[in-house]
Amino acid sequence: MISPGMLIGERYEIIDRVGSGGMADVYNGKDLRLNRNVAIKILKQEYSNDAKFVSKFRAEAQSVAGLSHPNVVNVYDVGEDDNLYYIVMELVEGITLKKFIEKKGRLEINEAIGIGIQIAQGIEEAHKNHIIHRDIKPQNIIISREGKVKVTDFGIAKAATSNTITSNAMGSVHYISPEQARGGYSDEKSDIYSLGVTIYEMLLGKVPFEGESTVSVAFAHVHEEAAHLNDVDSSIPRSLSRIVQKCMQKKPDMRYESADALIMDLRRAVSDPQGDYVQLEETVNDSPTIMISDDVVRAVKEQPKRNPVVRDEPPFEKELINEDALDPKLERILKICSGVVAVIIVVVIFLIVGKVAGWWGGGSGKDEKDNPSSVSASPMPSEDVSADKVFVPNLIDKTLEDAQKMLDDAKLHYKLEPVESDKEANTVVNQDPLEGEQVDEYSDVIIYYSQEESGVVIPAMVGYTVEEARDKLESMGLIFAKTEKRYSDTVDEGKVCGTDPVVGTSVKKGTSVVILVSQGPENEMVTVPYVVGKKVEIAQELLADRGLECSSENISYSYSDKYKKGRVIYQSIKSGKKVDAGTAIDLKVSLGPQPAETTAPPNPTATPRYRYVGTVTINMNPFEYEDEDAAVIKLILTQDGRSRTVFNGTLSYKDFPKKFTVNGWSDSTGQISISKDGVVLDSVFDIEFKRIAD
Numbered sequence: 065m066i067s068p069g070m071l072i073g074e075r076y077e078i079i080d081r082v083g084s085g086g087m088a089d090v091y092n093g094k095d096l097r098l099n100r101n102v103a104i105k106i107l108k109q110e111y112s113n114d115a116k117f118v119s120k121f122r123a124e125a126q127s128v129a130g131l132s133h134p135n136v137v138n139v140y141d142v143g144e145d146d147n148l149y150y151i152v153m154e155l156v157e158g159i160t161l162k163k164f165i166e167k168k169g170r171l172e173i174n175e176a177i178g179i180g181i182q183i184a185q186g187i188e189e190a191h192k193n194h195i196i197h198r199d200i201k202p203q204n205i206i207i208s209r210e211g212k213v214k215v216t217d218f219g220i221a222k223a224a225t226s227n228t229i230t231s232n233a234m235g236s237v238h239y240i241s242p243e244q245a246r247g248g249y250s251d252e253k254s255d256i257y258s259l260g261v262t263i264y265e266m267l268l269g270k271v272p273f274e275g276e277s278t279v280s281v282a283f284a285h286v287h288e289e290a291a292h293l294n295d296v297d298s299s300i301p302r303s304l305s306r307i308v309q310k311c312m313q314k315k316p317d318m319r320y321e322s323a324d325a326l327i328m329d330l331r332r333a334v335s336d337p338q339g340d341y342v343q344l345e346e347t348v349n350d351s352p353t354i355m356i357s358d359d360v361v362r363a364v365k366e367q368p369k370r371n372p373v374v375r376d377e378p379p380f381e382k383e384l385i386n387e388d389a390l391d392p393k394l395e396r397i398l399k400i401c402s403g404v405v406a407v408i409i410v411v412v413i414f415l416i417v418g419k420v421a422g423w424w425g426g427g428s429g430k431d432e433k434d435n436p437s438s439v440s441a442s443p444m445p446s447e448d449v450s451a452d453k454v455f456v457p458n459l460i461d462k463t464l465e466d467a468q469k470m471l472d473d474a475k476l477h478y479k480l481e482p483v484e485s486d487k488e489a490n491t492v493v494n495q496d497p498l499e500g501e502q503v504d505e506y507s508d509v510i511i512y513y514s515q516e517e518s519g520v521v522i523p524a525m526v527g528y529t530v531e532e533a534r535d536k537l538e539s540m541g542l543i544f545a546k547t548e549k550r551y552s553d554t555v556d557e558g559k560v561c562g563t564d565p566v567v568g569t570s571v572k573k574g575t576s577v578v579i580l581v582s583q584g585p586e587n588e589m590v591t592v593p594y595v596v597g598k599k600v601e602i603a604q605e606l607l608a609d610r611g612l613e614c615s616s617e618n619i620s621y622s623y624s625d626k627y628k629k630g631r632v633i634y635q636s637i638k639s640g641k642k643v644d645a646g647t648a649i650d651l652k653v654s655l656g657p658q659p660a661e662t663t664a665p666p667n668p669t670a671t672p673r674y675r676y677v678g679t680v681t682i683n684m685n686p687f688e689y690e691d692e693d694a695a696v697i698k699l700i701l702t703q704d705g706r707s708r709t710v711f712n713g714t715l716s717y718k719d720f721p722k723k724f725t726v727n728g729w730s731d732s733t734g735q736i737s738i739s740k741d742g743v744v745l746d747s748v749f750d751i752e753f754k755r756i757a758d
Contacts, residue, residue, distance in 0.1 A: 066091070066106065072150055073143045076104055087111050092155065095140070102140060103156075107149040118149055125151050128195055128218045134494050134512065135186030137206065137216040153216070158209050161262070162202035170269035173300065174334060179205075180263045181330050182213035185496065187259065188323035190218055191252045198250055200258035201239040202265060237278045237285075238271040242314050245282040253316035256326060260311025260319075267293055267300055272312070286314070301337030303329070310344055318345045324501060456509060458499035464490040464513050465566045475505045480568035482515035489514055489570050505593065506606070515570040522577065524567045528560040533579050541573035552582035554609060585611065585645060592649065594639035595632050596746075600653045603632045611645040618650045622737070623700075623707070625744045629656035634746065658700070658707065676728040678753040686740045687717040695741045701726055701751070703734030710736075728753040 066089070070078045079092040082103075088111075093104040111117055122142055129139040141152035161179065165171065171179070183205055190197060197204075197218050204217045237245075241257035244250045265271050272290035275281040290312055293305035307329050313319045320326040329342055454474050459467040464480075471478045485493045494512040497503055515521070520540050525533045534544040548564070555561040562580040565571060590610045595603035600619065607614045627633045636650035637643060686697060699711035710726045728734055728751075736749045 066148075071096075072104065072106075072148065073141075073145045076102065076141075076150075076152060078104065088151075093152070095152070101155045103137075103153045105151045105153065112147055112149050122149070128190075131190060131193060131195065131218070132494075133186055133189040134212060134496070135182045135214055136189060136218065137214045139218075154214075156206045156208050156214055156216075158207050160203055161205035161207060161213075161266075164207055165202060165266060165269060168269075171266045173267070173304065173337075176263060176266040177304070177330050177333055179207070179213050179266065180259065181327055183215055183259055183262065184323040184327045184330065185498075186213075186215040187252075187255050188327070189498065190215075191255070191323060196250070196252055197255050197258075198244065199236075199239075200255050200262060201236045202262055203236065205262070237281045238273065240282060240285055241316075242286045243316060245285050251316070252322070253319050256311050256319050256323060257313075257316075259323075259326070260308050263311070264290065264293065264308050267304070267308075268296060301333060303333045303337055303339050303342055306342035306344060307333060310342055313344075453502045454505055456495070456497050456499055456501045456503060459492045459495045459509075459511060460499075461487075462492050464492065464511070464569055467492045467495075467511055467513075468566055468568075471509055476503070477506055477508050479508050479510050480521075481510055481512045482521060482568075482570060483512045485514035487514040490565075506609070511568070513568065513570075520571055520573055520575070522563055522565055522567050522569045522571065525560045525563065525579075526555060526567075529558075530560065530579060530581060533560045533563075537577050537579075542571070543574060543576045545576035545578050547579045547581050549583045550580045551585060554611075555582040557582050557584040589642045590645050590647075592635075592637050592639050592641050592643055595635055595651070597627060598632055599630055600632055600651065603635075603651060607649055612643070613646060613648040614651060615648075618648050619653055620650070621653050621655050622702070623656065623658035623744075624654035625657050625739060625742055626746075627654040629654055634748070674755050674757055676731055676753040677756050678726050678728055678734070678751040679723060680726060680736050680749050680751040681721055681723045682736075682738065682749065683721040684747050685717060685720040686715075686738060686745060687720070690717050692717055698739045699724060699726070700737045700739065700744075701728065701734050702737065703728050703753075704730055704732060726751060726753075731755050 066078060066081075068078055068080055072078065072093070075095060075097050077094045077096055079094060079101075081089060082092050083090045088105045088107050091104045091106065093102050094100070095102050107118075122144075125139060125142040129142060132138060137156055138154040139151055140154065143150055143152075159167075183200070187197065187200065195218055197215065199217060200215070204215065206214045206216055208214065239258045239261045241250060241254040244254055261272060273281050273284035273288065275284060290309075293300045293308055294302050295305075307326070310329075311319055311326065320329075332339060332341060454476060456476065457470045457474055459470060462470065468478060483493055485491070487493060491514050492511055493514055496510040496512075503509075520542060522542075523536060523540070525536055528536070530547055537544050550561055552561040559582050560579055561582040564578040564580065565575075571577075590612065592612065593606045593610060595606055598606070604614045622633065624631075624633045631654045632651050633654050634652035637647070682699075686695070694714050694716040697711070697713060697715045698709050700707055701710045706729060711724055715722070724736075726734075726736070731753050734751050734753065736751050738745045738747060
């Protein structure tokens with residue numbers, strides 16, 4: 065019998081019981097050795113007596129103990145004491161996401177996105193360490209009093225699903241993936257499906273599938289399509305609806321490849337809520353989800369409610385599926401379907417291996433992103449070009465000063481978040497995004513650093529005058545020591561460009577601070593950034609940050625089927641080139657797709673009887689590979705403010721370079737742009753016209 069005051073493992077004192085779940089009871093406790101409060105989860109007796117489960121449970125819990133992430137409840141210890149098997153975890157005071165949803169009814173759009181991103185970050189960290197949760201649901205998400213979102217129950221969930229209770233579909237059936245409901249293999253994609261259901265519930269206040277029994281709900285996850293969020297509520301952005309739809313695809317390989325990919329789209333949903341960047345694959349006939357007759361569907365849905373949902377008090381809840389409730393007819397069908405799926409999987413694996421090995425003549429299938437030189441001629445529309453992406457460095461355990469220098473060198477900005485930590489003051493405890501993530505240049509990286517007790521944080525004063533900075537320091541109880549000059553490409557000469565100690569450093573009152581003053585750029589040569597595909601306002605800002613000019617006089621406009629309206633489709637100086645500071649960069653900005661033609665071609669019979677003829681040789685090849693399929697190639701002439709198609713035909717790789725003869729409207733210079741299968745390419749060719757009498 066466990067009671068308050070009891071000592072577990074000669075180290076952990078039981079204070080009181082705070083909850084109970086399907087497999088464990090949870091207690092508030094105290095670690096007497098480190099003098100800190102902890103949560104202690106103790107396995108129930110029926111699981112403690114299962115040697116196989118205990119062995120797996122301990123192995124998985126110990127692997128989870130290696131996780132350290134701000135969005136994961138930390139596991140401190142795993143042990144046994146007189147046949148009591150326990151996990152010691154971080155004590156998070158707060159509320160479960162389930163309870164939070166119940167209190168609010170439904171969450172605001174950005175609130176749900178923010179929580180979803182934090183859950184996905186915790187899941188991604190686990191997946192990188194080859195740990196799968198398999199029971200993601202709002203009941204296993206805790207929101208701390210500080211608003212931090214944390215995922216809990218990693219080790220216990222994986223141990224359970226891989227051993228004793230797989231047949232009972234451990235966890236809440238309302239969040240279970242189709243492959244788990246079928247009793248099949250589950251991996252990282254299962255967590256992504258369950259997170260999609262969780263986001264669905266946050267936005268609508270209800271789960272996508274309800275039923276009279278757990279069996280009917282599980283059946284719906286396998287065979288029914290959830291109502292699209294923006295169809296149910298038009299205020300939910302289309303992009304967010306499609307993100308959830310992609311998470312909840314029946315086929316795992318049609319979901320997001322990783323939680324990182326999901327995070328990227330969730331972040332874009334904040335800045336571009338109506339964007340069309342979520343790619344959904346078409347459902348194909350070889351899906352492992354087999355269609356079942358209406359009679360069988362009706363039989364399952366009309367089954368009596370033999371297994372009512374059992375709910376404990378939050379934050380620990382359970383729901384079990386009893387497979388005995390499936391009727392024999394359905395079981396026979398599912399067994400047959402499983403055999404069919406197994407054959408399909410073998411065939412698909414064979415085809416994939418053959419493709420990679422080049423058995424079918426398809427080569428290695430390298431992504432065109434591996435060849436930056438092919439970007440300008442690529443026929444595929446894309447706004448995510450790796451040329452302006454950078455990798456986030458590892459900042460954890462670095463000093464605050466070193467971390468900020470590393471981010472500066474990596475062309476990244478930073479935001480500072482002080483946290484309580486046992487580490488030395490001004491040491492990086494965590495970061496977001498994590499090491500190795502690929503992000504846009506000059507994106508923000510959040511640095512979580514240890515703050516000295518009763519310390520004062522050095523404020524950001526970039527752009528201040530020296531007098532303003534001195535007044536600021538003195539008002540905070542800090543001492544202005546002196547000024548030192550530094551070169552700066554971004555701060556005007558004579559203004560504050562930094563401090564020593566660096567901004568964000570936690571120091572004691574009375575600390576002397578050196579103010580760093582800009583003396584202008586050290587090198588007048590600056591590197592041109594890549595701005596194609598970006599909104600024109602962002603492009604101008606990026607250029608200005610480098611000391612380059614781009615006013616409205618440097619911007620022209622053109623139709624584009626490849627880039628959305630307002631996006632840059634051309635820059636006059638290529639990225640990576642060194643130019644003088646103050647150099648003007650010309651940009652061409654998309655007007656969107658070209659409207660239907662309204663201007664008729666010149667009438668050769670009109671008087672006076674002259675026509676304007678020019679020739680142009682297309683010396684770039686719109687095709688990348690010799691064996692690429694032929695495509696519809698169009699040439700569009702733009703001259704004197706008018707545009708029309710001057711060539712429309714099917715061509716192939718071997719047709720280029722190719723010379724074209726074109727009729728124009730006058731003897732002024734025109735421009736020829738090229739489209740391939742409706743996609744406008746970047747290359748533009750000038751064409752000179754001569755006046756010729758008929």
